Amino acid sequence: MTGYLTFEIRRTLRDAKFLLFAVALPVGLYLLMADRFIDQGAPASYVMGGVAAFGAMKAALDVGARTAVERGIGWQRQLRLTPLSGSGYLLAKASVAMVVALPPVAGVSLVAALVSGVHLSPGGWAVAVLGVWAGTVPFALLGLLIGQFATAQNLQAYQGAVVLLLSFVGGLFIPVSTFPQALATVAKVLPSYWLAQVGHATALGGDSWQAALVLALYALVLGAAVVVRYRRDTARA
Amino acid sequence: MDIHDGAPALSVAGLRKTYGETRAVDGIDLVVDRGEVVALLGPNGAGKSTTIDMVVGLARPDAGEIAVFGASAHEAVRRGMVGVMPQEGALLDDVTVRETVALIASLHRTPLPVEEALSRAGVADLADRRAALLSGGQKQRVRFAMALVPGPDLLVLDEPTAAMDVTARREFWQSMHAFAETGRTVLFSTHYLEEAEAYADRVVLMHAGRVVADGPVSAVMAEVSGRTVTATVPGARAEDLGALPGVTAAHVRDGRAELRCTDSDLVVRELLTRYPEVRDIEVGALGLEDAFLRLTGASEAVR
Numbered sequence: 001m002t003g004y005l006t007f008e009i010r011r012t013l014r015d016a017k018f019l020l021f022a023v024a025l026p027v028g029l030y031l032l033m034a035d036r037f038i039d040q041g042a043p044a045s046y047v048m049g050g051v052a053a054f055g056a057m058k059a060a061l062d063v064g065a066r067t068a069v070e071r072g073i074g075w076q077r078q079l080r081l082t083p084l085s086g087s088g089y090l091l092a093k094a095s096v097a098m099v100v101a102l103p104p105v106a107g108v109s110l111v112a113a114l115v116s117g118v119h120l121s122p123g124g125w126a127v128a129v130l131g132v133w134a135g136t137v138p139f140a141l142l143g144l145l146i147g148q149f150a151t152a153q154n155l156q157a158y159q160g161a162v163v164l165l166l167s168f169v170g171g172l173f174i175p176v177s178t179f180p181q182a183l184a185t186v187a188k189v190l191p192s193y194w195l196a197q198v199g200h201a202t203a204l205g206g207d208s209w210q211a212a213l214v215l216a217l218y219a220l221v222l223g224a225a226v227v228v229r230y231r232r233d234t235a236r237a
Numbered sequence: 238m239d240i241h242d243g244a245p246a247l248s249v250a251g252l253r254k255t256y257g258e259t260r261a262v263d264g265i266d267l268v269v270d271r272g273e274v275v276a277l278l279g280p281n282g283a284g285k286s287t288t289i290d291m292v293v294g295l296a297r298p299d300a301g302e303i304a305v306f307g308a309s310a311h312e313a314v315r316r317g318m319v320g321v322m323p324q325e326g327a328l329l330d331d332v333t334v335r336e337t338v339a340l341i342a343s344l345h346r347t348p349l350p351v352e353e354a355l356s357r358a359g360v361a362d363l364a365d366r367r368a369a370l371l372s373g374g375q376k377q378r379v380r381f382a383m384a385l386v387p388g389p390d391l392l393v394l395d396e397p398t399a400a401m402d403v404t405a406r407r408e409f410w411q412s413m414h415a416f417a418e419t420g421r422t423v424l425f426s427t428h429y430l431e432e433a434e435a436y437a438d439r440v441v442l443m444h445a446g447r448v449v450a451d452g453p454v455s456a457v458m459a460e461v462s463g464r465t466v467t468a469t470v471p472g473a474r475a476e477d478l479g480a481l482p483g484v485t486a487a488h489v490r491d492g493r494a495e496l497r498c499t500d501s502d503l504v505v506r507e508l509l510t511r512y513p514e515v516r517d518i519e520v521g522a523l524g525l526e527d528a529f530l531r532l533t534g535a536s537e538a539v540r
Contacts, residue, residue: 078383081294083315
């Protein structure tokens with residue numbers, strides 16, 4: 001397991017383009033959005049929380065979903081012929097997703113502090129950075145689940161739809177309080193809504209325990225689903 | 238389950254697998270003793286790959302028992318006793334050959350040194366190359382190194398030479414032979430008769446999910462080859478003709494009987510005695526390739 005994890009982390013760190021994009025996209029988005037939102041009276045830390053959550057979520061989803069390619073070419077079959085267990089493989093992949101999810105949060109937070117002058121207490125930064133990062137776990141697992149269903153060909157379509165749905169309807173960019181009633185109800189079913197709660201807690205105050213609990217439940221359910229799916233996937237890829 | 242000292246390398250009984258309507262494997266019994274080199278021979282669609290997938294734990298049988306060194310397929314894989322080269326199964330393009338083989342080694346408890354696996358598979362000179370830059374044959378040899386690196390006692394190779402040119406093929410078989418020389422067991426599938434003939438001690442001939450012949454190469458060849466007698470035998474049924482002394486198989490098609498024989502002279506004498514109205518008798522020798530195609534019923538598909 002540790003052997004496989006090391007291997008995967010080394011592979012990921014070598015993929016500079018992917019890592020750079022994972023950070024550059026949310027940082028760019030933050031810079032684009034911050035001025036407009038702040039003009040409308042939103043605190044910079046609010047925008048920071050939402051965009052950081054988006055960046056972490058997308059990075060975690062991407063890493064997981066890219067396993068569709070490995071599955072398609074038969075790499076997972078090859079691994080089934082080793083002592084590496086299915087859950088060991090998935091755990092390694094989820095860990096890599098979490099490694100990749102941290103830089104976007106850190107990047108957005110850093111830019112928010114430097115450019116918009118966001119000031120937080122050490123405890124505030126801990127929630128803003130580590131809280132959002134930890135809340136990304138269910139998305140790493142959701143990405144893996146997508147990877148077990150999608151093919152290399154339809155992956156982009158799946159992935160794009162999921163990211164759009166989660167980020168816009170989940171309220172990562174636009175406050176759910178401005179949604180029509182029906183859409184707001186839908187939003188609350190999405191895990192991204194609860195990740196947004198963690199991200200926005202810095203700006204809005206209040207604690208994130210309820211959001212943490214919901215995200216933990218999501219992680220359990222998605223984790224179980226992806227393990228079951230991987231075990232059943234004995235068909236030839 | 239435990240690994241039994243005296244257990245054969247592989248023991249399969251009553252193995253069945255159906256995909257939808259297709260009976261891919263339809264009742265296979267097979268015992269491979271330690272140290273044997275066995276070829277699973279048959280045309281495409283004979284059920285070779287499905288059999289191999291079940292033997293190594295990649296597919297679950299609908300029915301039947303599989304024991305690898307007396308243990309389950311998964312247990313044998315987990316203990317690194319089986320090295321497998323599946324037919325499908327690719328390499329990661331962004332990873333070098335050495336990293337790939339080293340990864341597989343790191344997952345096993347008692348692997349071979351990585352450099353040894355690389356050189357045994359003949360890919361030591363490609364070690365620093367990324368998989369994206371390898372030819373099909375080179376990739377196959379890297380996958381051979383991945384099968385070798387656990388230090389297995391049984392090597393299972395599913396159509397190992399499929400993507401190789403003639404030179405690569407010869408080099409591959411040399412490596413395989415060197416592995417078998419160390420007293421270890423090899424089971425490989427192929428649809429090339431020459432490969433089975435040249436590299437196996439024993440041939441298991443498969444057709445339509447069943448084993449149609451199993452034995453030492455020379456015996457199966459003798460059974461597969463031999464002569465045929467074709468004749469017009471009015472009123473004779475295939476079952477009766479098949480029961481004639483010296484006949485191993487009989488077909489009647491458009492009034493013509495086609496008899497595969499171990500002794501064509503005897504068959505002709507019997508035919509003339511029992512069916513006085515027999516006419517147009519032809520005696521022919523079957524080439525190996527021809528005989529193989531006939532035995533496995535693939536002749537129509539091939540021509």
